[in-house]
Amino acid sequence: MTTHGSDPAEPLYAREVTTQQPPSADADVGLEHRVDYDRGVLLEVDAPADPYLLLQRWLSDAEEAGEAEFNSMALATADATGRPSVRNVLLRGLDEGGRLEFFTNQDSRKGIELAVNDRVALLFSWLGIRRQVRVEGVAARLSDALSDAYFASRPRESRIGAWASEQSSVLADRAELDARVVEMTDRFVGAEVPRPPNWGGYGVTPDVFEFWQGRPSRLHDRLRYRRDSAVDRWVRDRLAP
């Protein structure tokens, strides 16, 4: 590892860069770091024909392994011009119709993008156990009844927060948000906090899953499941790592 700056004890943000060349990002933060992946294998013989079963199994493995926010998934959307954006959301349900459910503000950036382009990609990352799952599919709003039921299960402070925050809009400062929270707390004092009309769930119906298990020497296992609607079944392929 090479270092930049004269005093290695000096904090990174205080260093002045004196060379013409920008310092390479890996020099100070250890991006050369290499780990051989030896936490398990993913072979066809162990993989169920139904990818939902494998996803459930891997979610529970991730929880047992103590992965932080094991049910978080990166959600990628794109606007009408194709410009992509990505953020984490929490998986809150895997319903009988095969949908992966999450909840959010439907007027947020993601909500606006979903309104013009319902194609999404999801990514679960469980790096401690050297696994990821990619999902591609189509998102649709959940029914009001499902959104009401989930909203009612949230802590009161989160329900007030949903009213207070116009998610993705620009705020003047933190004080503006805090004042909105006070305002909404007063508004609902002594009453139930109903679901805001622009807050609700989406269900993603997948047509592709890819399960990735890290293996030594970068020779990872990748099993992809594609929905073949002509024969109404999942087709499984092994992909090169």
Ligand SMILES: Cc1cc2nc3c(=O)[nH]c(=O)nc-3n(C[C@H](O)[C@H](O)[C@H](O)COP(=O)(O)O)c2cc1C
């Ligand atoms: C681990 C994690 C879980 C999150 N879960 C949610 C969620 O379930 N719903 C949500 O609206 N935002 C969630 N967020 C915040 C989003 O990542 C994001 O900041 C927010 O939804 C606004 O995104 P947008 O402006 O692209 O719409 C989560 C963030 C993290 C780090």
